[in-house]
Amino acid sequence: xxxxxxxxxxAHLQQRPHGTAPWDGVRNYQARNFLRAMQxxxxxxxxxxxxxxxxxxxxxEIVGEAxxxxxxxxxKSEFYDAGAKRDNPRWSLVDVKFIAEFPKFVPLPTLRxxxxxxxxxxxxxxNRLSVMPVTPAEFKTISKLGGLK
DNA sequence: GCCAACGTTGGC
DNA sequence: GCCAACGTTGGC
Numbered sequence: 001x002x003x004x005x006x007x008x009x010x011a012h013l014q015q016r017p018h019g020t021a022p023w024d025g026v027r028n029y030q031a032r033n034f035l036r037a038m039q040x041x042x043x044x045x046x047x048x049x050x051x052x053x054x055x056x057x058x059x060x061e062i063v064g065e066a067x068x069x070x071x072x073x074x075x076k077s078e079f080y081d082a083g084a085k086r087d088n089p090r091w092s093l094v095d096v097k098f099i100a101e102f103p104k105f106v107p108l109p110t111l112r113x114x115x116x117x118x119x120x121x122x123x124x125x126x127n128r129l130s131v132m133p134v135t136p137a138e139f140k141t142i143s144k145l146g147g148l149k
Numbered sequence: 150g151c152c153a154a155c156g157t158t159g160g161c
Numbered sequence: 162g163c164c165a166a167c168g169t170t171g172g173c
Contacts (some may be wrong), residue, residue, distance in 0.1 A: 002158095
């Protein structure tokens with residue numbers, strides 16, 4: 001899952017009560033579908049985007065499966081969607097919990113150097129999805145680079 | 150259903 | 162700030 005560290009980084013998640021926050025504001029259908037496929041207990045790589053050094057900062061976990069994202073109905077929200085209907089919500093969110101910050105931040109160029117990650121979706125050209133799947137092997141590789149087992 | 154225009158994301 | 166790669170919108 002991607003987020004801009006200046007807006008909501010891994011440190012922000014850690015500081016929340018119980019290290020938990022709703023992952024709202026996803027407004028892309030593909031990303032939404034990946035959110036809806038998530039299950040409680042799924043581990044998440046927390047990626048920092050649009051910043052000085054983009055890369056993976058650490059690990060989070062899904063603690064609440066997909067439910068309607070209330071901000072789609074909130075006219076004052078930047079995520080308001082006039083097309084979303086109460087009886088058939090268009091956008092979902094999941095609840096995410098902080099697990100660990102990597103002892104070693106894993107910068108994007110390092111990810112690109114790894115042969116084991118050459119097929120990773122995150123690294124494919126033009127990738128703009130803020131939520132995307134990761135294989136167990138990719139997860140393991142990146143965790144090791146980050147200094148965790 | 151096609152496609153141009155436009156907006157957004159995100160690395161650099 | 163630039164630009165490539167999308168996704169979305171709307172005219173036709």
